[in-house]
Amino acid sequence: MLELSFLAGARDDLDEAYNWYESKEIGLGDRFLNYVQDGLLLIRQHPEIFPICTAEFRKALISKFPFEIIYKSDGKKIVVHSVFNCAQHPQKWKSRISQRRNE
Numbered sequence: 140m141l142e143l144s145f146l147a148g149a150r151d152d153l154d155e156a157y158n159w160y161e162s163k164e165i166g167l168g169d170r171f172l173n174y175v176q177d178g179l180l181l182i183r184q185h186p187e188i189f190p191i192c193t194a195e196f197r198k199a200l201i202s203k204f205p206f207e208i209i210y211k212s213d214g215k216k217i218v219v220h221s222v223f224n225c226a227q228h229p230q231k232w233k234s235r236i237s238q239r240r241n242e
Contacts (some may be wrong), residue, residue: 152222
């Protein structure tokens with residue numbers, strides 16, 4: 140399996156989503172993280188199976204939750220650039236990733 144890392148901003152996305160779900164119902168944040176972990180495992184095992192969303196990024200939808208993992212893989216490692224809430228404007232993740240290029 141390929142090595143996986145998160146940009147700091149992507150980790151912030153994940154923390155924010157977890158906290159929001161936990162504030163709605165105790166344990167819901169943990170369920171969200173479990174589905175994220177499932178998605179990350181699939182990405183690590185088969186990074187090429189998810190659709191390309193730009194020339195350099197792919198996205199994997201998270202089951203049961205309206206989020207997607209935006210990542211880049213060079214064949215040796217995977218870097219998660221965003222854990223994006225799909226309820227937001229679809230162009231927002233592109234600007235977020237552009238801002239995070241220097242992390």
